[in-house]
Amino acid sequence: KVLKVAIMGLGSYANRVADAMKDCKRAKITGVISGTPSKVKDWQTRFNIPDKNCYNYDNFDAIKNNPDIDAVYIITPNAQHHPQTLRVAAAGKHVICEKPMSINAKEGKEMIEACKKAEVHLLIGYRMHFEANTLEIVRMQREGELGKIRFFQGLSGFRIGDPTQWRLNRELAGGGAMMDIGIYAINGSRYMIGEDPFWVTAQEVKTDPVKFKEGVDETITFQLGFPSGAIASCLSTYNMNYLDKFFLNGDNGFAEMQPSTGYGPIRSWTNKGRLDLPHVTHQTTQMEEMAAIILDGKKAVIPVDGEEGWKDMVIIDAIFESLRTGNKVEIKYA
Ligand code: NAD
Incomplete structure (x- = not known):
């Protein structure tokens, strides 16, 4: 079928x-x-x-x-x-x-x-939930090959062009870089660490308030705390190029990807050497796997259901609340 x-x-x-x-x-x-x-x-x-x-x-x-x-x-x-x-x-x-x-x-x-x-x-x-390098590192993490996970770094950004595009229009985009590209660091922190964060702190920098209007974020740094004690340090920006990097650190090893979420090929290595698994067009694999989920009830290794998307939105809401209040914010999934 x-x-x-x-x-x-x-x-x-x-x-x-x-x-x-x-x-x-x-x-x-x-x-x-x-x-x-x-x-x-x-x-x-x-x-x-x-x-x-x-x-x-x-x-x-x-x-x-x-x-x-x-x-x-x-x-x-x-x-x-x-x-x-x-x-x-x-x-x-x-x-x-x-x-x-x-x-x-x-x-x-x-x-x-x-x-x-x-x-x-x-x-x-x-x-990325269906990408080979990502899945191999997630397997290593889940099977304990990296030891207890302590830290994740996610850097996601690019310099955005045309100031009239919908991505810089609050009504259509719902924000700025965070909704578009910062979400990769958020989502990545969750599948790389294998947990959902429960607190966040965030800081915003805006160098161009004409291009990045009220409610459209340019650059945000944020930190996430996870139940095991692991922490993440992330950057979301529309003002810096070549920012597409994940780094995962455990007691017995590390894994790094750069680029980590671009259209590929994804480059990756661990403390044991280069990984660099072969590139397959991401959207081809994604649609084959999504067809199997819908038609056969197949289960994704890293979920792609609504709940998964919603958790990232809960975290984005908490990041914006932290920016508004200047406080550390508890992330509640309810
Ligand atoms: P785009 O501007 O190239 O395309 C958007 C399309 O929506 C256009 O065909 C446009 O005509 C149409 N549209 C309908 N109503 C519109 C309106 N009121 N204003 C503007 N356009 C309107 O954008 P895109 O890069 O294709 O992004 C579309 C979505 O895909 C976004 O949600 C984006 O986050 C997502 N996206 C995901 C990835 C990924 O790797 N998963 C990559 C790029 C974009």
Whole structure:
């Protein structure tokens, strides 16, 4: 059986996903949802999509009656993920939603509940959860090869261009660098350490208040505390290039990845030497595995469900609260 996927939002990442899906055996693009007729035409030609499987943002609730669509992959600006997920779930279709799943934990929880009620899967586009180097280091950590884990460092950032893009618009992005790229350090700290943090402290630096307006973060450093006593030190920024690095430290070893979350190849090494496992296009593996999760009930080694996405939103809420209050904030998953 093949997972029949409609792509919602035909922007730059959607194009990357679609190209990667050409190599998938279990997942296939069968439909599109877009507000731009010229893009729809282009995708129809490229992916052989019939008119009856093309929708816009006003009429896509009608996918409910379309047996050619099993799931919708939402690849739109962050603030739209919540309302669009609720509509896809109401139409009875599985949801694959890009990160960040929403712009706060409350909306994330509503998305989980809507999908549960509709009895559809909700999966978040965490492609690194299926990447070979990442999985090998997580295996080493879980099997105790690195000894007791004490420390994680996650550095995530790039210098952002065009000041008019939606990523720098609070209404559409829900924030700035943290929602977009800092989330990789947060999520990485959790799968690399293998626990969920329970406190956070955070500091913000803004060098360009014209480009990075109120509510749009430029650079944030933050620290996380984990139940075992492990700590993490992280950086999220839209103002520095070449920041894509994870470092995990245990009593008996270390693992490092740089780049750690880019489109690849991922470079990695441990105290025993280089790892550098072969590169496979991340989105190809991700969509094969997500098809197996939805069609066969397969369990992911590192989860990609709504709960997983929601925990990152709880942490982001706590980071913003720490910045607002200047206090160390307790992270509560409830
Ligand atoms: P993009 O700007 O290239 O594409 C966004 C698409 O949404 C465009 O086709 C645009 O036309 C459409 N859109 C619909 N309503 C819009 C509106 N009101 N304003 C602006 N655009 C609107 O962005 P992107 O880089 O493709 O990012 C889309 C989503 O994918 C984001 O949530 C982002 O975080 C996520 N993403 C994930 C990864 C990853 O590696 N997992 C990588 C890039 C982007």
